[in-house]
Amino acid sequence: MPQTQPLIRIRGLKKSFGDHAVLQGVDIDIDKGQSVVIIGQSGGGKSVLLKTILGLIEADAGSIEIEGQDIETMSQSQLASIRDHIGMLFQGGALFDSLPVWRNITFAITQGHLRDPAKMQKLASEYLARVGLDDRILNLRSGELSGGMQKRVAIARAIAAKPEILLFDEPTAGLDPIRSDVIDDLTLSLVRDNGMTAITITHDMASVCKIADKIAFLHEGRIIWTGNTQDLRTTDNPYVRQFFDRKAEGPLH
Numbered sequence: 547m548p549q550t551q552p553l554i555r556i557r558g559l560k561k562s563f564g565d566h567a568v569l570q571g572v573d574i575d576i577d578k579g580q581s582v583v584i585i586g587q588s589g590g591g592k593s594v595l596l597k598t599i600l601g602l603i604e605a606d607a608g609s610i611e612i613e614g615q616d617i618e619t620m621s622q623s624q625l626a627s628i629r630d631h632i633g634m635l636f637q638g639g640a641l642f643d644s645l646p647v648w649r650n651i652t653f654a655i656t657q658g659h660l661r662d663p664a665k666m667q668k669l670a671s672e673y674l675a676r677v678g679l680d681d682r683i684l685n686l687r688s689g690e691l692s693g694g695m696q697k698r699v700a701i702a703r704a705i706a707a708k709p710e711i712l713l714f715d716e717p718t719a720g721l722d723p724i725r726s727d728v729i730d731d732l733t734l735s736l737v738r739d740n741g742m743t744a745i746t747i748t749h750d751m752a753s754v755c756k757i758a759d760k761i762a763f764l765h766e767g768r769i770i771w772t773g774n775t776q777d778l779r780t781t782d783n784p785y786v787r788q789f790f791d792r793k794a795e796g797p798l799h
């Protein structure tokens with residue numbers, strides 16, 4: 547594989563719901579071991595883009611290549627194996643309310659070798675510690691947790707299967723600044739120390755500045771700007787400027 551080939555290459559990706567054109571030709575490259583952050587206005591299609599990469603939403607046009615292979619040409623088993631290597635944090639967390647925390651965290655790995663409940667609980671506690679949670683919550687149901695705790699349990703679940711690609715939809719939304727920083731540190735460590743590739747959607751600009759190797763701005767269904775954190779601070783792109791400076795006045799409304 548040539549070194550220049552991105553891990554994920556997206557070209558001309560389009561998706562409409564009825565007459566609402568959400569993605570109108572998204573182009574983006576994501577390199578292996580990179581932390582990419584997607585920003586843009588609410589309702590702009592960021593979650594739709596992640597779900598399309600995961601294969602939960604089928605694109606109308608365009609291509610998604612993973613390690614050079616178009617996912618459209620993959621067999622069901624190839625697709626399933628790709629999905630096994632992707633950990634997704636959904637915006638709402640999407641925990642199973644009927645299962646205790648430890649079963650939620652170990653859910654994806656119980657189909658494999660690990661079946662002993664004591665070992666699974668030990669593993670779940672290790673992942674709870676990574677997201678800054680105490681193992682006293684191991685046996686609670688998600689309805690007994692605060693929103694921020696549910697989010698962190700969902701992050702623990704997303705990383706427990708040791709995926710190669712992390713898709714994080716607003717991982718710090720609803721968390722206080724200190725807990726947000728714990729999650730940012732975790733994302734950075736997964737990328738820097740474990741070689742994972744992370745694609746994060748966030749509206750949290752402190753988080754963007756901390757974790758992003760590359761930032762992509764989604765506007766009117768296209769990636770209209772990419773850059774690093776230094777570029778973000780200094781860009782004169784009026785859309786990105788207004789967004790980053792958090793101003794009501796400007797071309798975005």
Ligand SMILES: Nc1ncnc2c1ncn2[C@@H]1O[C@H](COP(=O)(O)OP(=O)(O)OP(=O)(O)O)[C@@H](O)[C@H]1O
Nearest residue numbers: 563566568586587588589590591592593594595637
């Ligand atoms: N399954 C669906 N059916 C119909 N419309 C959908 C569906 N999924 C998403 N949409 C629409 O696509 C648009 C983009 O939604 P999306 O959730 O991707 O936005 P977003 O950029 O992630 O927003 P936010 O920052 O508010 O989370 C919205 O108008 C939404 O209503």
